[in-house]
Amino acid sequence: MVIDMSEMRMVFLEEAREQMELMEQDFLALEKEASPDLLQRIFRAAHTLKGSSRAMGYLSMGDLTHAMEDVLDRLRQDRITVTLPLIDALFEGLDALKQMKDEIAEIGDTALDAAQQTEALRNLLEENTGTTRSVLSTALPFCSSLHLTEEQNLTLEEARKADCISYHLIVTLEAECMMKSVRAVMVLQALETVGAVIAVNPDEECLENEQFDDTFEILLASQTTPDEIAKAVKRVSEVQAVQVTLWEQERESAPTNSPPIEPVSQEAKPEAKASIKQSSTIRVDVARLDKLINLIGELVVDRTRLTQIGLKFTETVHSSALSDSLNETAAHIGRITDELQEEVMKARMLPIENVFSRFPRMVRDITQKLGKEVNLVIEGKETELDRSVIEVISDPLIHMLRNSLDHGIEAPDEREKSGKPRAGSVWIRARHEESHVVIEIEDDGRGIDPQRIRNRAVEMGILTSENANRLTDAESINLIFTSGLTTAKELSDVSGRGVGMDIVRANLEKLGGSVSIDSRLGRGSRFKVKLPLTLAIIRALLVEVREGVFALPLSSVVETLKIERSQIHNVQHREVILHRGKTLPILRMAGIFPNEGVMTPAEKPLAKGRGEETVQEVCPLLDHFMVVVGYGEKQVGLLVSRLIGEQEIVIKSLGRFVGDIPGISGATILGDGRVGLIVDVNGLIQFSIEGRSAPTYP
Amino acid sequence: MATRVLVTDDALFMRTMLKNILLHNGYEVVGEAANGRESVELYQALRPDVVTMDITMPEMDGITAVKEIRKQDPRAKIIMCTAMGQKSMVMEAVAAGATDFIVKPFKPEKVLEAIQKLAR
Numbered sequence: 088m089v090i091d092m093s094e095m096r097m098v099f100l101e102e103a104r105e106q107m108e109l110m111e112q113d114f115l116a117l118e119k120e121a122s123p124d125l126l127q128r129i130f131r132a133a134h135t136l137k138g139s140s141r142a143m144g145y146l147s148m149g150d151l152t153h154a155m156e157d158v159l160d161r162l163r164q165d166r167i168t169v170t171l172p173l174i175d176a177l178f179e180g181l182d183a184l185k186q187m188k189d190e191i192a193e194i195g196d197t198a199l200d201a202a203q204q205t206e207a208l209r210n211l212l213e214e215n216t217g218t219t220r221s222v223l224s225t226a227l228p229f230c231s232s233l234h235l236t237e238e239q240n241l242t243l244e245e246a247r248k249a250d251c252i253s254y255h256l257i258v259t260l261e262a263e264c265m266m267k268s269v270r271a272v273m274v275l276q277a278l279e280t281v282g283a284v285i286a287v288n289p290d291e292e293c294l295e296n297e298q299f300d301d302t303f304e305i306l307l308a309s310q311t312t313p314d315e316i317a318k319a320v321k322r323v324s325e326v327q328a329v330q331v332t333l334w335e336q337e338r339e340s341a342p343t344n345s346p347p348i349e350p351v352s353q354e355a356k357p358e359a360k361a362s363i364k365q366s367s368t369i370r371v372d373v374a375r376l377d378k379l380i381n382l383i384g385e386l387v388v389d390r391t392r393l394t395q396i397g398l399k400f401t402e403t404v405h406s407s408a409l410s411d412s413l414n415e416t417a418a419h420i421g422r423i424t425d426e427l428q429e430e431v432m433k434a435r436m437l438p439i440e441n442v443f444s445r446f447p448r449m450v451r452d453i454t455q456k457l458g459k460e461v462n463l464v465i466e467g468k469e470t471e472l473d474r475s476v477i478e479v480i481s482d483p484l485i486h487m488l489r490n491s492l493d494h495g496i497e498a499p500d501e502r503e504k505s506g507k508p509r510a511g512s513v514w515i516r517a518r519h520e521e522s523h524v525v526i527e528i529e530d531d532g533r534g535i536d537p538q539r540i541r542n543r544a545v546e547m548g549i550l551t552s553e554n555a556n557r558l559t560d561a562e563s564i565n566l567i568f569t570s571g572l573t574t575a576k577e578l579s580d581v582s583g584r585g586v587g588m589d590i591v592r593a594n595l596e597k598l599g600g601s602v603s604i605d606s607r608l609g610r611g612s613r614f615k616v617k618l619p620l621t622l623a624i625i626r627a628l629l630v631e632v633r634e635g636v637f638a639l640p641l642s643s644v645v646e647t648l649k650i651e652r653s654q655i656h657n658v659q660h661r662e663v664i665l666h667r668g669k670t671l672p673i674l675r676m677a678g679i680f681p682n683e684g685v686m687t688p689a690e691k692p693l694a695k696g697r698g699e700e701t702v703q704e705v706c707p708l709l710d711h712f713m714v715v716v717g718y719g720e721k722q723v724g725l726l727v728s729r730l731i732g733e734q735e736i737v738i739k740s741l742g743r744f745v746g747d748i749p750g751i752s753g754a755t756i757l758g759d760g761r762v763g764l765i766v767d768v769n770g771l772i773q774f775s776i777e778g779r780s781a782p783t784y785p
Numbered sequence: 786m787a788t789r790v791l792v793t794d795d796a797l798f799m800r801t802m803l804k805n806i807l808l809h810n811g812y813e814v815v816g817e818a819a820n821g822r823e824s825v826e827l828y829q830a831l832r833p834d835v836v837t838m839d840i841t842m843p844e845m846d847g848i849t850a851v852k853e854i855r856k857q858d859p860r861a862k863i864i865m866c867t868a869m870g871q872k873s874m875v876m877e878a879v880a881a882g883a884t885d886f887i888v889k890p891f892k893p894e895k896v897l898e899a900i901q902k903l904a905r
Contacts, residue, residue: 095798102798128843130841131841134841134868137868138868138889139799139802141889142802142889142890266869269872269875269879272879273885324886324899
């Protein structure tokens with residue numbers, strides 16, 4: 088039998104993942120309420136998983152799911168009740184399953200032995216019901232003599248009068264036959280079509296309870312031939328042998344003419360070949376979608392070029408029917424390309440549920456550890472966003488959620504004292520806002536004390552007390568995004584100590600997103616994360632620096648303006664400009680990316696551009712345009728030669744040969760075929776002003 | 786003409802497995818049903834020679850489906866695909882008119898043996 092195992096494994100893994108996600112959700116629900124529907128569903132998931140893992144030969148996985156199934160089955164039948172240890176054991180089993188699944192995905196097999204978890208589940212069964220693990224009573228040895236009761240003898244007599252012959256059948260089932268009892272019943276059933284079963288040894292009860300070896304004997308009264316009887320028995324699967332002899336007391340007559348036997352296998356096949364629609368969805372490899380989006384990116388480029396050629400052509404030949412139809416076609420291709428792009432983007436969208444689904448379990452584990460009570464409310468889990476975003480938002484969100492549980496929500500007693508319900512609430516909401524997705528994490532905990540933040544900032548030397556006192560409450564609260572600031576008194580193993588929010592913010596901004604906070608002391612806090620729907624395509628401001636084109640992500644652009652040489656001042660060897668009442672540092676793009684052609688922007692080290700006088704000499708003010716970029720408080724003015732305009736660009740990586748270039752996050756192909764470099768604004772600010780490298784997630 | 790089989794199981798994995806076994810041995814899989822209801826509907830539309838039927842399924846379980854299909858066609862040939870420990874349900878299915886059963890995890894030979902028996 089040749090079956091492509093790797094393909095089967097893919098199907099297996101995909102389905103196993105789905106079942107496990109389902110189980111996780113349902114276990115959580117089970118903890119709250121055990122409804123029959125729910126139990127039925129979980130049981131089915133465990134059952135399915137057991138079947139497929141055994142078929143794939145992952146036996147320890149099969150054993151574990153089998154144990155889970157048994158527990159669930161008992162629950163279903165109300166023979167045991169849901170307890171905390173039970174839920175814990177189920178969760179531990181599930182964790183082991185996930186681990187196995189991951190191993191299988193990676194190396195094709197799993198060496199993980201889940202005996203401990205399996206045993207824990209099994210023990211649960213025994214504790215709960217005492218004698219549940221049924222020990223099959225030893226099979227009765229086969230005894231080849233049928234002892235007829237008085238009644239059976241009478242029946243036999245009757246049958247003989249009705250021209251029936253009594254046969255003695257010895258039926259042997261295959262040694263590896265499973266559910267022998269059912270086979271036995273099927274044999275009896277089959278015999279009923281050719282005669283009447285008068286006696287069975289062992290008796291029917293023993294047969295049904297599987298209290299027999301592979302062999303049993305039957306006394307049958309029938310009008311048909313031994314051959315027909317044997318055939319009827321053989322029609323049952325897994326029958327190894329059947330022996331039909333005349334019953335000992337039945338010596339006198341030979342078989343008479345056999346009555347017609349009901350035809351058992353005739354075909355009933357009317358013409359019906361309706362093509363049935365199987366399913367309206369198919370699974371597609373993600374890599375294929377990524378390829379598609381890349382190709383469309385190039386199509387977008389060509390579309391723009393086509394439009395440009397069309398315009399040039401019109402200029403050269405003036406208006407003509409030919410140029411009109413060229414422009415028309417170009418416009419049409421443009422529209423279709425747009426639609427195509429949108430559709431493929433949609434195909435890559437996943438509901439945010441993929442991220443959120445991990446949270447209930449996480450919240451349960453953390454709150455249990457912290458001894459808190461928390462209701463988690465998830466809203467808008469069906470909100471869709473690009474899988475590129477889904478992949479990266481998980482960590483920052485988890486971090487914030489942990490913060491809320493650890494620092495936000497108070498202990499039950501403390502909450503009671505301040506007149507709140509013992510159980511805190513945490514809301515996670517997702518929704519679309521224009522071309523962004525907004526995710527809010529809100530808690531009704533203690534909130535953030537602005538005064539405490541101010542004190543802490545001064546204590547840690549981040550601010551002078553003078554400056555600190557000048558801050559508004561909102562500004563103070565925003566200090567939690569400053570690196571190094573922590574208000575936690577001691578380190579907790581749930582959310583760590585303060586090395587969080589600045590990194591969360593930096594990482595979100597790297598994705599073109601933002602995070603803001605709103606907090607009321609004693610009432611709770613709300614974090615609001617705003618992210619682009621996709622990371623594959625961004626809107627950018629294209630600027631020209633000498634010959635090269637750079638793309639500035641629009642999310643980081645604050646404003647653009649034209650400036651004069653006289654407005655630039657030198658403060659401590661740095662160029663600054665007074666802008667809207669604030670001193671704004673200036674970076675000359677031409678100095679940062681010394682430019683001998685666009686393709687080799689970063690051959691000179693970035694640090695040279697840090698406002699040295701030499702740079703000014705090299706670059707007198709050729710660049711009159713300033714783009715103010717930045718996030719929140721950190722802003723800089725970038726000097727560029729020319730503003731080109733706003734455009735959607737498809738992000739491409741620089742490829743592994745170029746590697747990481749500080750200040751550049753990627754590249755894009757422009758309408759005219761040139762390469763534009765995408766500026767990593769955050770990295771640029773960090774690197775140029777603060778002189779340190781961009782942050783990375785721990 | 787190849788024996789036409791309708792495969793019923795809520796697990797895509799099991800369906801794929803069965804399909805692979807059947808296709809490799811010259812059978813035709815005319816349909817796949819993910820639950821009992823689908824199976825009953827597909828039986829009516831396709832009139833397959835043999836149906837394989839899982840027992841625990843959402844929407845409609847295998848036993849009910851056997852009963853429904855037998856109502857349509859008393860001579861329908863249905864093989865129950867069952868797991869260990871479901872004996873009483875198999876009994877019920879057999880009583881309801883299932884023709885045969887195989888126990889998961891099944892060996893390809895067992896599947897083929899059962900189907901060959903019925904296809905004759």
